[in-house]
Amino acid sequence: xxxxxxxxxxxxxxxxxxxxxxxxxxxxxxxxxxxxxxxxxxxxxxxxxxxxxxxxxxxxxxxxxxxxxxxxxxxxxxxxxxxxxxxxxxxxxxxxxxxxxxxxxxxxxxxxxxxxxxxxxxxxxxxxxxxxxxxxxxxxxxxxxxxxxxxxxxxxxxxxxxxxxxxxxxxxxxxxxxxxxxxxxxxxxxxxxxxxxxxxxxxxxxxxxxxxxxxxxxxxxxxxxxxxxxxxxxxxxxxxxxxxxxxxxxxxxxxxxxxxxxxxxxxxxxxxxxxxxxxxxxxxxxxxxxxxxxxxxxxxxxxxxxxxxxxxxx
Amino acid sequence: xxxxxxxxxxxxxxxxxxxxxxxxxxxxxxxxxxxxxxxxxxxxxxxxxxxxxxxxxxxxxxxxxxxxxxxxxxxxxxxxxxxxxxxxxxxxxxxxxxxxxxxxxxxxxxxxxxx
Numbered sequence: 001x002x003x004x005x006x007x008x009x010x011x012x013x014x015x016x017x018x019x020x021x022x023x024x025x026x027x028x029x030x031x032x033x034x035x036x037x038x039x040x041x042x043x044x045x046x047x048x049x050x051x052x053x054x055x056x057x058x059x060x061x062x063x064x065x066x067x068x069x070x071x072x073x074x075x076x077x078x079x080x081x082x083x084x085x086x087x088x089x090x091x092x093x094x095x096x097x098x099x100x101x102x103x104x105x106x107x108x109x110x111x112x113x114x115x116x117x118x119x120x121x122x123x124x125x126x127x128x129x130x131x132x133x134x135x136x137x138x139x140x141x142x143x144x145x146x147x148x149x150x151x152x153x154x155x156x157x158x159x160x161x162x163x164x165x166x167x168x169x170x171x172x173x174x175x176x177x178x179x180x181x182x183x184x185x186x187x188x189x190x191x192x193x194x195x196x197x198x199x200x201x202x203x204x205x206x207x208x209x210x211x212x213x214x215x216x217x218x219x220x221x222x223x224x225x226x227x228x229x230x231x232x233x234x235x236x237x238x239x240x241x242x243x244x245x246x247x248x249x250x251x252x253x254x255x256x257x258x259x260x261x262x263x264x265x266x267x268x269x270x271x272x273x274x275x276x277x278x279x280x281x282x283x284x285x286x287x288x289x290x291x292x293x294x295x296x297x298x299x300x301x302x303x304x305x306x307x308x309x310x311x312x313x314x
Numbered sequence: 315x316x317x318x319x320x321x322x323x324x325x326x327x328x329x330x331x332x333x334x335x336x337x338x339x340x341x342x343x344x345x346x347x348x349x350x351x352x353x354x355x356x357x358x359x360x361x362x363x364x365x366x367x368x369x370x371x372x373x374x375x376x377x378x379x380x381x382x383x384x385x386x387x388x389x390x391x392x393x394x395x396x397x398x399x400x401x402x403x404x405x406x407x408x409x410x411x412x413x414x415x416x417x418x419x420x421x422x423x424x425x426x427x428x429x
């Protein structure tokens with residue numbers, strides 16, 4: 001079957017105590033492990049594998065790598081061949097390279113972002129278990145995020161020099177990793193420049209997204225919530241914890257997601273995001289947004305682009 | 315404006331020739347944001363994105379948290395470069411904005427900065 005879903009994101013943080021407090025008290029994650037290098041591992045209450053976020057001490061913010069889980073261990077060998085046949089170098093990191101994990105296939109996307117694929121991560125179970133479970137546990141804190149849902153990576157886009165890593169990534173993800181395109185933004189004469197794409201492996205509108213910018217980086221990692229009311233509550237949590245909100249609760253035209261954006265204490269952008277949007281399917285026609293409707297695509301209600309949202313990332 | 319009795323010092327932004335009062339226990343950026351003023355670009359307000367990079371030309375500040383080395387090198391820090399979201403004023407401040415949102419300071423912006 002190949003890739004199932006996003007597995008974890010490894011983030012650089014500049015103040016570990018502040019970062020841990022943020023991911024625990026604001027998102028509602030729980031620390032599950034710390035390794036000898038000082039990396040801290042966390043999971044959401046509804047996730048069954050041991051972690052979905054790794055915090056790494058650093059002197060700067062940003063993404064170290066993003067990992068996706070494949071169904072079978074043999075998928076890693078098949079995908080290694082496909083990635084290399086495409087002309088991208090890979091490395092197979094042995095079991096135990098990261099604690100509680102099996103081997104990982106490591107490579108860089110055309111945009112330069114490090115991606116890792118894996119089949120095994122220690123199973124620890126959700127907070128409600130599998131035997132006659134309640135719909136939610138009693139020990140939820142903060143926003144009570146269910147799971148890490150997707151990430152948005154900023155990719156170099158420079159029409160003057162002909163560099164478009166959004167288009168390169170989208171082709172690679174389609175041809176090699178078998179993602180499918182759900183939505184895109186096209187700009188320039190006749191919409192010739194593919195400036196942003198949303199891609200899926202699951203039945204949600206995006207498991208990964210790429211947006212063009214002056215340099216590569218991390219725009220955000222997103223966590224799933226059930227409903228619009230949960231979005232309001234998460235905004236309340238952010239007010240109570242003096243968390244810097246980037247974009248107050250609103251809806252995206254693109255993906256139809258109900259959303260709030262905020263920053264962790266190192267400036268890495270987080271999103272809590274609710275709603276299915278729509279049922280993403282391989283035969284669903286691709287939705288296209290043009291330059292003149294870009295504002296509505298991003299912020300459906302106002303249609304106004306917000307500089308801190310569109311131009312700031314780590 | 316609502317009454318705020320905290321002692322404050324003036325922060326002067328050279329490009330826009332604007333001055334706003336900032337308390338000693340808030341960052342230069344928070345002081346500006348709290349008043350709804352503009353002049354310094356606002357990004358993550360947590361020291362990571364670098365858009366509020368400033369050069370302190372006069373005055374003393376004290377640090378409030380780590381500043382990303384991706385945006386302010388150790389050498390730059392000794393020359394007075396920092397991020398406005400990560401320092402609070404000790405004395406009156408005169409600064410120059412050097413962050414990435416330089417475009418708001420192009421012709422026409424200064425006139426609307428107080429709007």
